[in-house]
Amino acid sequence: MIRNNWTREEVEAIYNLPFMELVYQAATVHRQYNDPQEVQISTLLSIKTGGCPEDCSYCSQAARYHTDVKVQKLMETPEVLAAAQRAKDAGSSRFCMGAAWREVRDNKDFDKVLDMVKGVNELGLEVCCTLGMLSESQAEKLKDAGLYAYNHNIDTSEENYEDVISTRTFSDRLNTIDNVRKAKLSVCSGGIIGLGEGDADRMGMLKTLANMPQHPDSVPINNLVPIKGTPLGEQEPASIWDMVRTIATARILMPKSMVRLSAGRLDMSYEGQTLCFMAGANSIFSGDVLLTTPNPAVSNDKELFQILSIKPREAFKEKKQAAEVNFIPSVAEAMAEIL
Template structure:
């Protein structure tokens, strides 16, 4: 295996990432934790919260999504939430310990007629002292600039999977469409939250391919969410075989090594994991989680369970500034 790099690099080959991914788990974890300790505070986990501000009726046919208008999942389409309701949810998230608030709208692309409303939400949430994140489909350059002017910190636009497997998951837009929106956000000065979903029937080579595609983004995404598929009845991927938590942890550990300065977030799928499974993923290098009872339209562990898990691990939630503090020098207990 190559030596561990503590700083971001953009010359990763697919073969080098595969060598990391397929290493013995103890070797992989050791390297991931070496990188984490060099760049992040020990025992600290950042909390983000995600709210569906516009649910259902999406024109895309993403095979994993309950919100697609192409599938009958029993989900009722709703209009864009009122500004005051979004702000109330943001305050509740802040009071629950989250310091990043993510707003998700089930759209193929952001329409100009809705841009002022989304910008107003960003500004209002920012005024509550929260870092802001939006996911609202594809963006045009002027829309990205308008959101940045409103105070948007992050835009989420996942690549989902490898370039080769992508058309199996969604056919209403291309991989290049995804990359184009990502480029618009970067040009506007918006931080990127870009990751993928594991367990959609892809092979390990596709998980490696996803990480390789992310590694080619320069600079790397500031946040890399790793999701475990939550199968939704009525979607094409609703019967997908479950991916193992060990495979999830492998992907997270590789991401921690490849993206040393990025948040690596254990995202969707925690509700279906045991405490031990979630702990394994955090020990692999994840340093951020989504909190709250809901994650868009699926269940998520609530505050009580999250606090019990962090307590059992000896971890504590912390602000993004505290979490990003370089790790403490290790000393012997009692020294």
Template sequence: ALDLADCLTYPPTCILKVVQSLHQFSLYASIFPPRKLLPSSSPSRFSLQTSLEEKIMLWVASIRSNLRPSILGFHCCWYSASAAAVQAERTIKEGPRRDWTRQEIKSVYDSPILDLLFHGAQVHRHTHNFREVQQCTLLSIKTGGCSEDCSYCPQSSRYGTGVKAQRLMNKDSVIEAAKKAKEAGSTRFCMGAAWRDTVGRKTNFNQILDYVKEIREMGMEVCCTLGMLEKQQALELKKAGLTAYNHNLDTSREYYPNIITTRSYDERLQTLEFVREAGINVCCGGIIGLGETADDRVGLLHTLATLPTHPESVPINALVAVKGTPLEDQKPVEIWEMIRMIATARIVMPSAMVRLSAGRVRFSMPEQALCFLAGANSIFTGEKLLTTPNNDYDADQLMFNVLGLIPKPPNLADDVDAETSEAAASASA
């Protein structure tokens, strides 16, 4: 323990040397005086920008100005000098960065889990209202029959999962589902179609544009995940009022060929580029539990964190192993793996919405609470997540009440002038 009762006797520089010597043992000391000891001219709290030496000077000045020669009532808080601690402090001081090295992210990811959880929470509270959680609903508007070979997906036509191919849902059914989602508290409505891309699907694509317009008029954020896009299609979606486009990278570039062979990693990145250029928010994350290593998870986060602009939304999915898919025998993801991914994502991409996505139904309310503490601030709610089970509205309402969570209102501030979007779409045609 560091006894500071002799602060009146020893000069501040001596105290500084003592505290700095603790770093040799990989420990940080953070010492906060009671507010009643602070002179009126001193700040009521120290910011992270205040150097250790400046803090000690303030403490000693406070003590001397209050003439307290005896035990001072200081308490000492100790933090391990982990990468999570160091990088979280840097993130809070500097804001979002896009120059992360893979080793830096690995060091954060490998930090002791409680330390990582704590510092993820610090960044989260600095950047967001930590009680706010956005509720989103994801509807499969075109199910099954996909030509892709994504090893985790029950909608691939290559696997015998019992999912039957269906046509695009009609407008009335989609709008009714959106209304139900809004009434239940969702502020974002996401539509997914089991397609490789939208090329040659002009009729269906135009129908979806109509769905987007009407749902946006309901005062909801609207997201789509329709496979690969061309630049013109991204512009048309923006003109229709699309808030965000989801196109996950799934895993690291290195492990990706083990999961998907029908679509390249660079093709996914190209779609993200078209979405960004069109002025649509990017929703991009991945799945853990595919058989990947910790280094692959770090690789995924590194790719996302070094994009020219961080994704506005980062979904963290836990594999739902479906019988009939190549990954049907994968063991379930543990909650600590989710927490490690969420907290690392929060530290390296502080402004993003980190979405607790597929696989959440397996986790108890206390386990989900840890995810929210670590930095998650968005969920998918509703009985199904495309074709897999999910937490229903009533269960999530109960969780919000018990944990004291606040529904996050929709963010419609990203609207651009319709005339500008139309001109951009016409110029690109």
């Protein structure tokens, strides 16, 4: 049953199950609602890098921190479309574009992003953007341009949020997600573990996502990649056991969502990633760089997929399935009229 009214006690009971039992239950739910041999491959490109006014304590792109990231202006549309084509050729079905902005502004840069969205959509890829906060009208413009999904992570629990970010509120995050949903765009929203939070914060983050009016279509689960020069530059990332436990809980709470094994994969063994897939992860980011952090090589992902007999998920699968379902009754009606 798909639920949106999980209690804190229920989430805690699931999260704290013995590890093997938790993975078993998550794998069972996963097989009920998804093809366990299918994984969505997404590619994420930073189309505008660095210089962000926010103070997210994990981020290499915050202007106030001294990191190795060099500020780069918004890319030109032909460059982005060429990158999208390379991603498609490498097996990606979704192409995500990220800009280091606090919020979207109605200006020439946003017009350029709209052109990028149109171009990537015409390549037959699901187009996703993560551009910071945006209004309902801006979400509508992105939708009209052909945007498929919008990413806006809540990062952590509401209680822990101010310890991670002070330049925007938890409510700001939720408002943007509401605007995305009102525009009938696919919602992509997850969080990060390894920020120094406790288990209670991980449970709180998952509970917030699972109790939204509609579960996010995609739920990225990131493990912190410590960046030198940021406040969390010396923080130890979460263990693989914590990563699997978080993914398994997300899968049980949100059975139909794509649970994306996101940042932090470079330090995971094939065995660790396999545990994540068993626990319900069915999406990854592919490509050598994830915005500004390193990611496993495409060749490594292909090797792992071959070992596990995993097949890439095709683009727009939900829409195609819905079209097939709608087609069947119409065929039946036509036959009835003939007879």
